[in-house]
Amino acid sequence: VEVSELKAAASPAATDAPRFRGGALNIRNLTMAYGELDVLKGIDLDIAPGSVTCIIGPSGSGKSTLLRCLNRLVEPKGGDILLDGDSILAMKPERLRRRVGMVFQHFNLFPDHTAFENVMLSLTKVKKMPRREAQRIAEARLAEVGLAARRDHRPAGLSGGQQQRVAIARALAMDPEIILFDEVTSALDPELVKGVLDLMAALGRQGMTMAVVTHEMGFARRVADQVVFMDEGRIVEAGCPEQIFDNPRSERLQRFLAEVL
Numbered sequence: 001v002e003v004s005e006l007k008a009a010a011s012p013a014a015t016d017a018p019r020f021r022g023g024a025l026n027i028r029n030l031t032m033a034y035g036e037l038d039v040l041k042g043i044d045l046d047i048a049p050g051s052v053t054c055i056i057g058p059s060g061s062g063k064s065t066l067l068r069c070l071n072r073l074v075e076p077k078g079g080d081i082l083l084d085g086d087s088i089l090a091m092k093p094e095r096l097r098r099r100v101g102m103v104f105q106h107f108n109l110f111p112d113h114t115a116f117e118n119v120m121l122s123l124t125k126v127k128k129m130p131r132r133e134a135q136r137i138a139e140a141r142l143a144e145v146g147l148a149a150r151r152d153h154r155p156a157g158l159s160g161g162q163q164q165r166v167a168i169a170r171a172l173a174m175d176p177e178i179i180l181f182d183e184v185t186s187a188l189d190p191e192l193v194k195g196v197l198d199l200m201a202a203l204g205r206q207g208m209t210m211a212v213v214t215h216e217m218g219f220a221r222r223v224a225d226q227v228v229f230m231d232e233g234r235i236v237e238a239g240c241p242e243q244i245f246d247n248p249r250s251e252r253l254q255r256f257l258a259e260v261l
């Protein structure tokens, strides 16, 4: 079943026509602390419109905290984050929810709602969209991720891969300028990982701006325009995949790659 779903999901992607108006993200000297613990120690990063940035690094290096700052699930201590020139730190929360999408490791779907309702709810609640229009968009987005036939299933009745694709459909439904992905395949059974990564690669080709925290080095090498290596709250190295994977300059990145590859 999953295989035929994925063929359906892959077909619109195969055209690679740009469909999204991905936004630019500029991070300036971003700092963040949990109490006394400095977790981000001055992050500078530019993400070009429609590009895919993969963020790699050891556990505890601050990758999740960086993504959480980008949609203000946590408040930074200092610095600024600009989305198409607008400071995210000055943005109203409802506006931010529309413009920045996020997908989590553990899906974070509402367990008592169907796939269809999970996609619809953010449209009617956050976007205050009329029900009829929200239904139309939810149906279209679920079809794009290959789940039209599963729309009336609750999360418990779906595989992990299907649940994650519902979560991606929900993020897409908001028509965001950037989507943040935090280890979205880490909780999946191995045979379900590829379908989710293929879907993400297709979104990247279609012009979505994406910031992807991942342990999938093959995906980063294949799909990323830019790879960022973080350690201890800092960006140690950033560059194209060839530079990061084939020519790592710092000893820390060399050691990290020796451990994960």
Ligand code: ADP
Pocket (backbone or CB within 6 Å): 034, 037, 039, 057, 058, 059, 060, 061, 062, 063, 064, 065, 066
């Ligand atoms: P990563 O995603 O790279 O594994 P995190 O951003 O989750 O790293 O964590 C960075 C550091 O912040 C770690 O030292 C972690 O223990 C700490 N940390 C993360 N979340 C919290 C929290 N809610 N409260 C206190 N410390 C936290």
Ligand code: MG
Pocket (backbone or CB within 6 Å): 063, 064, 065
């Ligand atoms: Mg993390």
